[in-house]
Every structure is written in C-alpha cells, then in structure tokens.
Amino acid sequence: MLVADQLIKDFGSFRAVDGVSFTLERGEVLGFLGPNGAGKTTSMRMLAGGLEPDGGTASIAGYDCMTQRLEAQSRLGYLPEGAPAYPAMTPRGFVRFGLRARGFSGDALMRASGLALERAALGEMADQPIGTLSKGYKRRAALAAAIAHDPAVLILDEPTDGLDPNQKDGVRQLIRDMAPEKAIIISTHILDEVPAVCSRAIVIDKGRVLFDGTPHDLAAKGADATVESAFRALTQGAGGVGAAA
Amino acid sequence: MIHSLHAVYRRELLAYFQTPLAYVFLAVFAFCAPAFAFHVGRFFDTNRADLAPMFDYLPWLFVVLMPALAMRAWAEERDRGTLEFLMALPIPLWAATGGKFLAAWTVAGIALALTFPMWIAVNYLGAPDNAAIATGYLGAWLMAGSYLAVGQALSATTSNQVVAFVLGTGAAFLLTMAGLPFVLSALGENAPALLSEFVARLSALEHYDAFRYGVIGLSDLIYFTGLILVSLTIAGVLIAERRGGGR
Numbered sequence: 001m002l003v004a005d006q007l008i009k010d011f012g013s014f015r016a017v018d019g020v021s022f023t024l025e026r027g028e029v030l031g032f033l034g035p036n037g038a039g040k041t042t043s044m045r046m047l048a049g050g051l052e053p054d055g056g057t058a059s060i061a062g063y064d065c066m067t068q069r070l071e072a073q074s075r076l077g078y079l080p081e082g083a084p085a086y087p088a089m090t091p092r093g094f095v096r097f098g099l100r101a102r103g104f105s106g107d108a109l110m111r112a113s114g115l116a117l118e119r120a121a122l123g124e125m126a127d128q129p130i131g132t133l134s135k136g137y138k139r140r141a142a143l144a145a146a147i148a149h150d151p152a153v154l155i156l157d158e159p160t161d162g163l164d165p166n167q168k169d170g171v172r173q174l175i176r177d178m179a180p181e182k183a184i185i186i187s188t189h190i191l192d193e194v195p196a197v198c199s200r201a202i203v204i205d206k207g208r209v210l211f212d213g214t215p216h217d218l219a220a221k222g223a224d225a226t227v228e229s230a231f232r233a234l235t236q237g238a239g240g241v242g243a244a245a
Numbered sequence: 246m247i248h249s250l251h252a253v254y255r256r257e258l259l260a261y262f263q264t265p266l267a268y269v270f271l272a273v274f275a276f277c278a279p280a281f282a283f284h285v286g287r288f289f290d291t292n293r294a295d296l297a298p299m300f301d302y303l304p305w306l307f308v309v310l311m312p313a314l315a316m317r318a319w320a321e322e323r324d325r326g327t328l329e330f331l332m333a334l335p336i337p338l339w340a341a342t343g344g345k346f347l348a349a350w351t352v353a354g355i356a357l358a359l360t361f362p363m364w365i366a367v368n369y370l371g372a373p374d375n376a377a378i379a380t381g382y383l384g385a386w387l388m389a390g391s392y393l394a395v396g397q398a399l400s401a402t403t404s405n406q407v408v409a410f411v412l413g414t415g416a417a418f419l420l421t422m423a424g425l426p427f428v429l430s431a432l433g434e435n436a437p438a439l440l441s442e443f444v445a446r447l448s449a450l451e452h453y454d455a456f457r458y459g460v461i462g463l464s465d466l467i468y469f470t471g472l473i474l475v476s477l478t479i480a481g482v483l484i485a486e487r488r489g490g491g492r
Contacts (some may be wrong), residue, residue, distance in 0.1 A: 050332040052488045073335035080333065084326035088263040089256075100252035101334045129263075145330070 001026050001061060001183040002047065002153050008055030009042050009207075016042045018207035019056070024183045024200075026152070029175060031198035031215065032187040035235050039207040040187045041081045044155050047185070048078040060153050074102060077151035079159055083142035087131030091122050091141035094130060098145045116148035121170055135162040143171065147178070154184040160193065172197050191227045195219070201227070205235045249336035253344025261314075261352050270314060274356040277306055279363055295373040299363060300381050300457050304421050304450055307385075307392050310356075312413025314349045315396025316406045319484060323404035332488070338481040346394055346477055353389040357382060377459035384456025387469035388449055392417045394476035401483035424448025 002024040009017040017039040024030055034040050045051040047058045049065045049072055058065040063072040085094050095113045104112055117126045120140040125133055130141055139162055146154065159175070160168045168190075175184060175197050186197065194201050195215040203211040203218070211218055211234055215227060222229030261267035281302035322328040331341060367373045396413035403409050422428055423444050445451060449472075452465040 045329070048333045050329055050488065070335040070337065073333060076333070078330075078333040080326065080329040082326055084330050086256075086260065086327055087325070088260055093256075093259070097252060097256045098330075098334060100255070101249045101336050103248045105248070142330070 002185070003059045004043065004047060004056070005058070006056035007043060007046055007053050007058060009039075009046060009051065010054050016207055017046070017053075020204065020207070020209055021056075022202060022209070022212060024153075024185065026183050027180055028200055029179050029184045029186065029198045031194040031201040032185055032204070033191070033194065033201060033231060034187075034204040038205045038235075040204060041157055042207075043204070044078075044157050044185065044187060045080075048076060048080075048155055049073050050078075050080075074149075075152045077146040077149065077154045079142055079146040079154075079156040081157040083139040085130045085138060085142050085145070087129065089130055090127050091120075091130060091133075091137075091144060092117060092126045094141055095145045095148050099148055102149050104149065112148050112150070116144040119147060119174055120144035121167075136164060136167050139163060140167070140171075143174075147174075152182055154178070154182055156184070156186045158187055158189070160188065160190060168193075191231055194227050203231060203234050210234045246337055246340055249334070250340040250344050250347075253336070253341050254347050255344075257345050257348030258351055261348065266314075266317075267352055270310065270352065271356055271359060274306065274310060275359040277310075278303065278360045281306065282363065293371070295367055295371075296363060296378050296381065297457070299360065300385065303385050304388060304453060307389050308414060308417040308421055311353065311389055311392035312396045312399075312410050312417055314352055315393045315413055316400055316409035318345045318349070318397040318409075319401040319480065320403050320406045320409040324406070328484075328487070332484075338485055339477075341484070342397065342477045342481045346390075346397055346473070349393045349397070350386075350390045353393060354386055357386055357389070374459060377457065380459050380461055381457045383461070384453045384465070387456070387466075388453045391449060391469050391472040391476070392420070394473040394480075395420070398476040398480040398483065401480045420447070420449045422448075424451040 004020055004022050007017050007020045008015070020039070020043050022030075032040050032044070042051065046053045047060070047065060049069045052066055060072040061075045063075070065072045085091075089097070092113060095116050096109060099109050099112055120143045122137065122140055122144060125137045125141075130138055133141065139159070143156070143159060146156065156175075160171050163171060172193065175186065178184065179199075186193075188194070198215055201211065201213065201215050201218045202209055211221070211230075218230050219225050219227050220230070222231075222233055261270075278299055282296075282299035319328070322331060364378060367378075368375070392413075395416050396409070399412040399416060400406075400409040402412070425448075428444070449469075452468045455462050455465045
C-alpha cells in the first residue's frame with residue numbers, strides 16, 4: 001500500500017534522511033519514532049508528496065509520490081506537523097474545502113464532511129472559526145480534514161500532540177477503529193502510545209532506520225523491557241556510533 | 246481538474262470576506278477613486294462630462310491597492326504552514342495559482358463596480374462617450390489583474406506579507422512609470438532608440454490608455470493577458486521549487 005525505497009533528503013550539506021526504506025500494508029499501524037531532528041517529519045513530507053526526495057522513491061497504492069503525485073495524493077490523508085489550518089475558516093469549512101478540492105460535491109460532500117467532523121469529535125466547535133479554538137480542537141479540525149475522504153493511507157504527524165488525556169484516548173480509539181481498512185503511519189513522542197495503538201514500530205535517528213519490528217520486539221531491546229528504555233538504548237547508542245563514524 | 250480550481254477560488258474569495266481585508270479594501274477604493282477624480286483630477290473644473298479624471302488616477306491607486314490584495318496569496322500560506330496542507334492536496338499547481346488569482350481579480354472587479362455611481366452621474370450631467378467608458382473599465386480591470394498576478398508571483402518569494410507588499414508596489418510602480426514621458430525622454434538621451442521603444446511597450450500605462458480611447462487593440466489584450474499568464478506561471482514555478490526543499 002505504501003512503499004519507501006531508499007529515501008534520501010539533503011538540506012544543504014546536512015543529510016536529514018539517509019536511506020529510509022520500509023513497506024506498509026493495509027491493516028498496519030506504524031509508529032514512527034525518533035528524537036527531535038531524526039528525520040521523521042522530513043520522511044513523512046516526502047511520502048505525502050510535499051517534498052521531493054534527493055534519492056530513492058516513495059509510492060502510495062503503486063503510484064509514485066512525485067511522478068504520479070495527483071494519483072498518489074488522492075489516496076492519502078495527511079496531517080502535517082503542527083496541524084496547520086486557516087484560522088478564519090470553521091472546521092466544517094476547512095474539511096469541505098479539502099473535499100471540494102478532491103472533487104466531492106453535493107450529498108457525498110455533506111455526508112463525508114459530517115462524518116469526519118463527528119469522528120474527530122468536533123461537536124459544537126465545528127462551526128467556530130479555527131483561530132478561536134483551543135490547540136486540541138484545532139488539531140482535531142486538521143485531523144478531520146485528513147480523514148474526510150476516507151483515504152487508503154493515512155500519514156499523521158504527531159496526531160495527539162497538545163491534546164488532553166481524554167482527547168488523546170479519543171484519537172487513539174479513532175485510529176484503532178480505522179486501522180483494519182487502512183495503512184496508517186503516526187509519528188509520536190509519547191512512547192506509551194506505541195504498544196496501545198501500533199502494530200509495528202520504526203525507530204529512526206540521524207536519518208537512518210535503527211529498528212523495524214513489533215512494539216513487543218522493540219520493548220524487548222530495553223533494559224527493563226519497556227519501549228521507553230529500548231528507545232533510549234537505540235537512539236543514545238546510535239549517537240555514539242554516529243559520532244565515531 | 247476544474248473542481249480543484251473552483252474549490253481554491255471559492256476558499257480564497259471567502260477568505261477575503263471572512264477577514265476585514267475585503268471590506269477595508271472596498272471602502273478605501275470606493276472613497277479614493279472619486280476623491281482623486283474630484284480633487285486631484287478637477288472633475289468639475291474640466292467642465293466636461295466624462296470619467297477621464299477618474300481613469301487618470303486609477304493606475305496610481307492600483308499601484309498601492311492591488312499589491313495589498315495580492316500580498317497574502319502565498320506569503321500567508323508559507324507563514325501559517327498551511328502551504329504544507331495545500332501541497333498535500335491532489336490539485337495541480339495551476340489550479341492553486343489560478344484560483345487565488347481569480348478570487349483577487351473578482352474583489353478588484355467589485356471595487357471597480359463601486360465607482361458606477363460616477364458613471365451614472367456623468368450621464369446625468371452630460372452626454373459622455375459611454376462606449377469609451379466601458380472599454381476604459383475593461384482596461385482598468387485588466388490592468389488591475391496584471392498587477393495582482395505580478396503581486397502573487399512576488400508573494401511566492403517570501404513568507405513575510407509586508408515584504409510581499411513592498412515588492413509588489415515597487416513592481417507595479419515600475420510597470421506604470423515605464424511609459425511616462427520623463428522616463429522615456431531621460432532614456433532617449435542616453436539609450437539606444439530600440440531600448441526606449443522596448444521600455445515604452447513594457448509600460449502598462451500605454452496599453453491602458455488605448456482602452457480609454459475606446460479601442461480594444463489585440464496587442465493591448467495580449468500584453469495584459471500575457472503579463473497575467475507569465476506572472477502566474479512564475480508563481481507556480483516558485484511554489485513548485487519549494488518541493489525541492491531549498492536545493
């Protein structure tokens with residue numbers, strides 16, 4: 001469903017992503033983990049067709065994310081980092097804009113936007129300008145826009161950042177509900193989330209994949225068998241190796 | 246793909262009216278266009294019932310006001326991070342630049358429509374050449390469109406709206422100034438005739454004047470539509486460049 005093949009991205013002389021490869025099938029929820037600046041967001045932007053790789057290829061449902069961008073993107077829902085949205089628009093208007101741009105109209109448009117706003121639990125806030133909403137509602141508005149067209153692939157960059165514990169739980173439940181039908185990538189700093197939501201985890205640091213496996217196998221790598229200790233062992237260990245190389 | 250052009254157009258037009266921008270713009274325009282005509286253009290002293298005093302000053306109003314409409318086009322998207330959202334939508338770039346342009350051009354058209362009471366007034370006062378006034382309006386709208394398109398291209402170069410505005414005003418000023426006699430005579434003394442000729446043809450003012458005399462010339466139409474299409478293409482290229490991530 002989604003393939004990253006030897007993705008490389010340089011910013012000037014800095015190599016942000018260095019040969020990231022993986023494939024993701026329908027039904028998988030991939031936790032994309034790594035310290036700040038590890039290359040998570042850059043990798044996700046390349047998969048979403050917003051950034052051109054300097055090497056390697058990415059594809060969604062068999063369509064290349066660069067050369068067949070429109071086909072690939074029409075099968076993708078993307079929540080960018082920081083959940084950007086137009087502050088003067090309401091969440092309903094924002095979701096409908098995305099759907100209209102994708103060719104939805106009439107009843108299908110109304111149905112899809114209503115369902116997305118309901119699933120993202122916007123409630124009465126669906127008709128308030130996004131600029132007046134709290135961080136949590138703003139993020140849910142952007143999430144609603146990402147899932148509204150029922151895409152086969154979802155790329156969510158920190159979907160639970162800035163949410164309160166109840167809202168986090170709601171978003172995790174939403175991801176679990178959608179999981180059987182879709183291939184989903186989420187990036188997160190909240191490591192507890194990984195065993196709770198993800199069927200698979202990838203740890204990257206300095207643009208390289210350090211681990212690719214189940215959350216259970218990842219936890220086994222830690223001193224006290226938690227994802228957190230495994231994450232520390234992998235990324236801090238890699239820092240030492242990187243410095244030596 | 247026309248649906249994505251329409252979606253962007255609709256969103257952009259709403260965005261002008263969801264913020265005070267469109268209302269402030271229209272109010273300032275509706276006040277300034279007649280004010281210039283009455284005071285600076287000596288509308289009554291000329292003792293002629295036509296709109297020449299207004300059409301004389303419209304280009305200078307456009308130099309300031311059109312970049313104010315166009316400056317947000319891409320600078321705001323970049324500043325707010327919404328460009329990331331827009332670039333992940335399956336829409337071709339021409340639909341994004343075209344939708345943004347048409348929305349701004351619509352607001353400019355509404356602004357021109359607000360000066361219609363003056364057209365009615367001159368018809369009440371005398372017998373103006375209404376055909377020439379109609380083509381004058383067409384020329385003014387085309388000129389506004391070309392300044393908006395140039396402004397949009399410059400907006401794509403920065404994430405700062407003020408920078409986009411200043412660049413846009415500068416470019417519109419140069420386009421307007423290029424055809425003025427004192428610029429051409431200064432050039433005429435120091436530059437080859439071919440260059441003076443070229444600069445004169447570059448001037449938006451010269452092409453606009455043809456419309457004011459009731460003439461819809463092919464070369465003037467080509468000039469304005471060409472300027473619009475080239476500027477929008479540049480805006481699209483600059484935004485597409487951003488996918489390269491600063492390579």
